[in-house]
Amino acid sequence: EVHLVESGGGLVQPGGSLRLSCAASGFTFSNYGVTWVRQAPGKGLEWLSYITYNSDTRYYADSVRGRFTISRDNAKNSLYLQMNSLRDEDTAVYYCARFDCSGGSCYGPIDYWGQGTLVTVSS
Amino acid sequence: SYVLTQAPSVSVAPGQTARITCGGNNIGSKGVHWYQQRPGQAPLLVICYNSDRPSGIPERFSGSNSGNTATLTISRVEAGDDADYYCQVWDSSSDWVFGGGTKLTVL
Numbered sequence: 094e095v096h097l098v099e100s101g102g103g104l105v106q107p108g109g110s111l112r113l114s115c116a117a118s119g120f121t122f123s124n125y126g127v128t129w130v131r132q133a134p135g136k137g138l139e140w141l142s143y144i145t146y147n148s149d150t151r152y153y154a155d156s157v158r159g160r161f162t163i164s165r166d167n168a169k170n171s172l173y174l175q176m177n178s179l180r181d182e183d184t185a186v187y188y189c190a191r192f193d194c195s196g197g198s199c200y201g202p203i204d205y206w207g208q209g210t211l212v213t214v215s216s
Numbered sequence: 217s218y219v220l221t222q223a224p225s226v227s228v229a230p231g232q233t234a235r236i237t238c239g240g241n242n243i244g245s246k247g248v249h250w251y252q253q254r255p256g257q258a259p260l261l262v263i264c265y266n267s268d269r270p271s272g273i274p275e276r277f278s279g280s281n282s283g284n285t286a287t288l289t290i291s292r293v294e295a296g297d298d299a300d301y302y303c304q305v306w307d308s309s310s311d312w313v314f315g316g317g318t319k320l321t322v323l
Contacts, residue, residue, distance in 0.1 A: 138251075138259065138302050140312040152311050171236070188258060200306050201247035202264040209258060 102210030115189030218307035220315035238303030
């Protein structure tokens with residue numbers, strides 16, 4: 094059974110940094126593209142970043158480009174999101190998710206989601 | 217950038233049919249995926265590639281896509297279908313895009 098478990102969320106001050114992790118199990122992690130999606134309180138889903146199966150290509154939404162960095166360690170079946178220069182508007186639940194594809198320009202759906210980790214940016 | 221437009225809310229009585237639309241420029245040329253999100257839960261894929269149902273999704277859920285509108289149809293609506301529904305596509309100008317979501321209320 095596929096499992097994605099996020100960790101690393103918490104309270105951080107504006108301008109601060111946080112690193113999210115996602116532990117994957119139940120599938121061959123190195124075969125799939127994976128992504129981060131967030132949801133601000135009471136709002137809709139927002140795609141943030143995607144990394145191909147072999148890390149050769151990374152994509153970012155305009156809202157986080159230059160501040161967030163996605164990475165993965167296939168040996169550890171783990172996905173990461175380094176978040177710098179955090180702002181109040183970055184407050185959200187952050188989901189780790191698996192795309193049903195491996196490379197870039199993925200037309201496939203997100204077929205599995207983690208339960209999310211809450212990041213609160215506040216002074 | 218590519219924009220997907222969804223009505224904020226739809227209401228339907230149990231046993232009736234709910235139709236949730238997702239508008240986008242020439243969306244009929246794209247593969248549309250639909251997600252259900254119940255309160256406090258992670259999203260769940262209910263329709264992929266416009267009209268395919270993932271394993272475990274009831275046949276009551278169906279999808280279509282043509283022109284500038286994609287539609288998620290839920291037949292014989294049940295109380296458990298009360299949730300938010302999001303459409304999603306990949307677009308070369310915007311990468312991965314979600315619609316704003318539609319809250320389905322089962323009366």
